[in-house]
Amino acid sequence: MPQSTPLLVTVDVAVFRLGSPGLEVLLVEREEAPFAGCMALPGGIVRPESDASLEDCAARTVADKLGVRLPYIEQVATTGNADRDPRGWSITTLYLALVAHAGIRLSAGARVRGLHWRPARGPEVTGLAFDHDRLLADAVERLAARAQYTSLPAHLLGPDFTLRELQEAWETVMDRSLDRRAFRRRVMEAGILEDTGRQFAEGAMRPARVYRARPGHERHVFSHNMIGSRRRADGNAD
Amino acid sequence: MPQSTPLLVTVDVAVFRLGSPGLEVLLVEREEAPFAGCMALPGGIVRPESDASLEDCAARTVADKLGVRLPYIEQVATTGNADRDPRGWSITTLYLALVAHAGIRLSAGARVRGLHWRPARGPEVTGLAFDHDRLLADAVERLAARAQYTSLPAHLLGPDFTLRELQEAWETVMDRSLDRRAFRRRVMEAGILEDTGRQFAEGAMRPARVYRARPGHERHVFSHNMIGSRRRADGNAD
DNA sequence: TATAATAGTGGCAGAGTGCCCCTATTTAGT
């Protein structure tokens, strides 16, 4: 038997990209009540008649607004209670998605008004609608945790990249500096990259080799932590 | 606006305890269609009028059936699609719970008929109702992953335990043997235990010290992996 | 008193770690 009381089931997605500088998240300005005028994570109501699955719903929600294929999407958590939406008991499943900076076409899609990229950390992203302050914090935390032992940050780059770009993606996601030597050692020993043979020069310096993810190794889990466990280098500990 | 099509929202819980030997999961024999007569994870329909939150719903579902307070409950993931329930589009949020073996009182609670503890791994827990085969596998996998770097397995024991019992809890959860010296070193250096001053003897052997979790350290995250990353000892690799 | 079984600890060889510093490669400037 179905629920006796109506229950709102939604999906919210935290889409991240590499900003300049720092991690950026996609926010949408709400046009309807509740929280009209507030910024919120893009989301939508689950429609059984058109969504094959919850993840399809999340992917469609972002694809509609952003007009871009998501190279990475992952479920974070589900929140359900009577307080988060003034309209009543509601459930939302939060997803985390990454896009490459170059591949964004904000002009595509139907309802693109009010779409903004905002720094994912810091005071600029407080005061979001519903409980999205917490949802965003959860997504950022999950993202940083994944970066410690998986190759997830690579999805923030295009298909080809230099080791420096890859390290900067990692540092942006984890919000801390990494040792260059240790980073290169771990990535290269993991055997997840292949040399394209090409080079990339950015000014009057020695050009860097251009790599790409080896086919089948896009979702690598490192046997050792990407940051060492010895010392803390920079900001936020633990 | 709410969903235009009715949508079944449920909660399922994988409750684990230490068996003899091995990890055991609580299953319930379904009395109603669909899948009448099949074994399934205990679960229930989310009732907005009586559940304050999704997690409350999960805790209540188990407490009703098991008559025991859950020392640990954690959300695993949410599955939603049109195929998992023959009645139509449904969403379930899976929770993972641990109970201490000693504290179980299966006689309490209202609807205790058809409750069984079954080995959590192996052929005895296939053929569950709905997609619960996969849900159970996901919960077992999450449990083993958590054990690698958190003190989660301690919740499978009573308040007091010896280091041997603690190590056996870890080995049961991870389904692999651990090195005794390394285990003791890591646990003691973490500073999460306090000596009760008491001892526990089991036969004609030297008695072991009895420890308890230091208050405030029940949910410890280890700075280093609980299993080393050097070598695999016995069964299931990576 | 010897025996058997478990509890608890010392210590070592080798792998993993951050880190310093060296060399290589490019363009701009003189």
Next chain:
DNA sequence: ACTAAATAGGGGCACTCTGCCACTATTATA
């Protein structure tokens, strides 16, 4: 041409962490 400047890439060292073996300690029983 030659130097300067900046980044790319790697060698290697001191230190830490790892699994593992072996040793001592403690108990009851024969």
